[in-house]
Amino acid sequence: MKKLLSSIFIAALALISVSPVFAQSAGKGKNIQIISSYRYDDAWNQLICSKITFYAKKIIPGVSVSLANTDIVHKQSLAEGVSEISEVFSGIHKAPDAVVIVGTEAWMVLRKSGIQLGNIPIIVCAPSDETMADYTYFLATHTVPDSLICSLKDETTGYNVTGVFGKDNIRATIIALKILFPNTKTVIYFSEKTFEDCLNANKFETQLSARNINFIVSDIKKVNADIINSTISNFAKKNAAILINSFSTDNPSGYNSVYNSNNIPVVILKQIPADANTPMVGGIFISVPKLAAATAAALKQILSGTPASSIQLKYISPEKMSINKVAADKIGIKLAGKKYNVMYEDHTSFLTKYAVKILSALLILLLLFALLINFSVGKRDKKVTEDVELYDKLLRDYSALFKNSPIGIAVFTGLGKFVEDNAKAKEELSLVIPDYKKSSEFSLFNSPYVSDATLQKIRHGEIADKHYIFKINNSNIYQRAVFIPTTLENKEALVLLIVNNTDEYMQRSEKDRINTSFLLAMDASKYGVAKFDLAKKDFSYIGTDSWFYNLKINNGTQLDTSFNNLVKEDLAAIIRFTNQAIEGTETSFSKDVRVKNDDGSIHWLHLTISVNIFNKEENQVLCYALISDIDLQKQKEYELSKTYDKYVDSTKLRNSLISNMGNELKTPLNALVGFAELLVEATPEDNKEELQKYIEENSDKLLQMVQQIISVSEIESNGAHTKMAEFNLEAVFEQVAAEAAQKVKDSNIHIEFAKQGNNILLSDKTRVQNIIELLCDNAISFMGHSNTGSVKLGYEVRENNVYIYANDDGESISGERRARLFDRFDHLADESYVGQELNLPIARSIVRSLHGEIGYKQEEGGKGNIVWCIIPKNYASVSTSAIKGELENATTSQDKGQKVILIAEDNQNNFQLLNFILRKDYIILHAHDGYEVLKMTLEKKPNVVLMDIKMPKMDGFQATAAIRKKDTKTPIIAVTAYTSDKSTAQVRDGQFNGYISKPVNESELKRALKTVLSGDKEEKK
Secondary structure (H helix, E strand, O other): OOOHHHHHHHHHHHHOOOOOOOOOOOOOOOEEEEEEEEOOOOOHHHHHHHHHHHHHHHOOOOEEEEEEEHHHOOOOOOOHHHHHHHHHHOOOOOOOOOEEOHHHHHHHHHHOOOOOOOOOOOEEOOOEEEEEEEEEHHHHOOOOOHEEEEEEHHHHOOOEEEEEEEEHHHHHHHHHHHOOOOOOOOEEEOOOOOOOHHHHHHHHHHHHHHOOOOEEEEEOOOOOOHHHHHHHOOOOOOOOEEEEEEOOOOOOOOOOOHHHHHOOEEEEEEOOOOOOOEEEEEEEOOOHHHHHHHHHHHHHHHHOOOHHOOOOOOOOEEOOOOOOOHOOOHOOOOOOOOOEEEEEOOOOOOHOOOOOHHHHHHHHHOOOOHHHHHHHHHHHHHHHHHHHHHHHHHHHHHHEEEEEHOEEEEEEEEEOOOOEHHHHHHHHHHHOOOOOOOOOOOOHHOOOOOOHHHOOOOOOOOOOOEEEEEEEEEEEEEEEEEEEEEEEEEEOOOOEEEOOOOHHHHHHHHHHHHHHHHHHHHHHEEEEEEEEEEEOOOOOOOOOHHHHHHHHOOOOOOOHHOOOOOOOOHHHHHHHHHHHHOOOOEEEEEEEEEOOOOOOOOOEEEEEEEEEOOOOOOHHHEEEEEEOOOOOOOOOHHHHHHHHHHHHHHHHHHHHHHHHHHHHHHHHHHHHHHHHHHHHHHOOOOOHHHHHHHHHHHHHHHHHHHHHHHHHHHOOOOOOOOOOOOEEHHHHHHHHHHHHHHHOOOEEEEEEEEEOOEEEEEOOOHHHHHHHHHHHHHHHHHOHHHHEEEEEEEEEEEEEEEEEEEEEEEOOHHHHHHHOOOOHHHHHOOOOOOOOOOOHHHHHHHHHHHEEEEEEEOOOOOOOOEEEEEEEEEEEEEOHHHHHHHHHHHHHHHHHHEEEEEOOOOOOOHHHHHHHHHHOEEEEEEEEOOHHHHHHHHHHHOOOOEOOOOOOOOHHHHHHHHHHHHOOOOOOEEEOOOOOOHHHHHHHHHOOEEEEOOOOHHHHHHHHHHHHOOOOOOOOO
16 A cells, blocks of 8 residues: 555656656756657657667667657647747756657757757658748648759758668559569558658659559548558459558557458558558568667767768668568568568467368367366456455545545556546546446447556566556547556556646647747848847757847858847947956847948948846856847838938028029129119110120129029020931031130130031930030130130930030149039039139030930149040931031921021120021021121022121121022011110111011010011011
């Protein structure tokens, strides 16, 4: 009784402490942790794990081996697999010297879990080295696309890992089927829908279809003897074979007589322990002893100091066909010779084999012994009754313990027969075995609680601690049971302790789900989390994938090198904090840090570190850290800063424009007002024409400044559209040079243009002409107040571009002013700029609108300036007829019905005004002085001449008189600013067809043109 009570209390205490099943002391020697992908009742798993343990202990003296079965192969989600493997590692109190992972499924889950093993060596032992690039895809679909299949050797980055694997045995199995069972027409594959099963099914389907053999996949929750027997007995197809990859030992009912009726062979793909009850006829598989021995050899190398990653992967080839001779005999396969391995063979003695045949001869002897046997049975029953009475007495003495225990306690005989239980045990056992008390035939050893492995432990006197999941009324029930073999007065007994862990498992499952969701959310939002001890910088630490990704480091990087990719200033700040945290003077760190990319660019992160536990005596500074990607935020801040700076600069420029343009506009406005007042008060003796001249000059200046501002606005707001057409570039230069010469006729400035012959350019004529005019006006302004020197205009055709330049003799521009030469308003605030206005900023805007370039260079010798631009030429080597007509005779346009008007005007602004009014309806020609208007009238034959009265070389009266000597028909309209009676009379008495006054009124101008073009001369008054 004392011994039983002691066992009960010890087991109860162990159960309440909730120690992990596989947590063991490392002992004095090395410690190896085996983590299996399979459940405890998988026959191949039992064999391979026991063999690895056997060989490891055999060749590595003093080594300790711990085993944890996870059943990851049957998990339906990554979260379940991660929870299972996390539970294994959380129960390891001391880091193992090596880890053996049995099956690739646990390896794939480990890689996805984010668990960091640091430098702990890993050996993966599996039937195949094939894995899946995205294991979550398989868990979601239970399909294995070829595109996602890869080898484990390609997935070892960040881990100290090697492996021992079997080579493919699918083709060899198909060949063996055809040899042993040549009439096979259908193959059924029993699949538990694991990764291994789906991979095998794909291969079998491909290769069997090529041999015209039907292939059927049958999804089965668990493959055991009962499933095989029931399938065969109900199977109607002939000439069929069954393939299985796994076999469960939880139901040992084994082989039965159905082979005699249907003769359907069952072939297994992996080696398992076999006996007379094994229903498989055999198979071609990888030798488990060879796999285990190779794994143990690799363990020995690792524990001797060799890194696992430097050990070459080992591959074991399939053995020749192994035959279960008992099963083969049952379905009539006759084997000869030694070309097969023996999976199982009946070694029963001759007499035992043929006992049935000699029973009849021994029947009389048996009857004689009947009375003796009957006597023995009666005696045995009496002994059993005494045992039960003994147990009843024991339990009655300790009924208080049973009634008050929070743990279910049940007592069974050494044969598994029920003796007694308490209320808690009754509650838990009734959920799974409702009638365990009602049947006298009931044995605990035949219940779902006791597998072969558990039964073996019990019979060897070992305590068995098991976890169970049962489906009850569509709900999962989680139980933990501890089987304690004991003896009482030389009688075998079994104490069962049982508790319900459903709430605990549900809470853990919910916690795992929340943790998984949290980690997924962290990864999606680029937040990384890490936990580390600052006092142990040379150790690996725990961190999420986003933590390592953000810092541009590999998983498993040690703490002291984790921040090496940060820029020096940020790394120095972190080092200062860690030193202060270790001293206990600082507990938190928060800073925007920069990490260097491979291409040298900078990526912004925000790093927060908080000291959670500080224990100076134990040298522990436990910290939690959070890192987030703020690169996009920094980019937005930078763009916002640039926008703000641009706004500030724009405000300064606007204020500069308003202030300086106001000053610039005051000069012509003041002159206009002053001269206008003088003109009003002038007497007949005063020179009114001189006053009118000053008013006109200042009006032109004011108009030009306003036009410059409008031009900049139109071009940069895309309000002015490019109009592409062919034109003569030579003629444009000649016109600009002539107009410029007219402007500076009263100074010592000479305008020069080097002619090159007619060159046709395809571009916007108006914009190109504006560019040349602006460069020319700017060159004149660079002369300063001296008004002495020369301005050279010219161009060069260079392959696909036209190079245009304006060269002056003025003072060279200094470096500081040169840098702002093309800025829009800066020069307005600089009093050292002489009359530059907006010529170059406008020119730059126009050149850019034509996709060209503009620049400045100093003349050789240090005196003089060259402003140049390059624009695409879109050059036409041969003039079109339309352009030739414009060059030779503008009257060709008359054939199209358009009238030609020749405007004689020396003032460019006045000409532009008339041109702007008339260019939509007429062809416009321009003459700059009296001699030019005379020549062009006689050569171009315009429909109308608009004649300015005051012109250089020859005034309007003289030019009209000269024209009338040779041409009396062409209408001539005088355009005059004279308002005196004498001047008006001169106009009326001249040979003009009409006249209009300046400033020109658009309606009056068009009415006058309409009159003369219709043939009606204006009546002279």
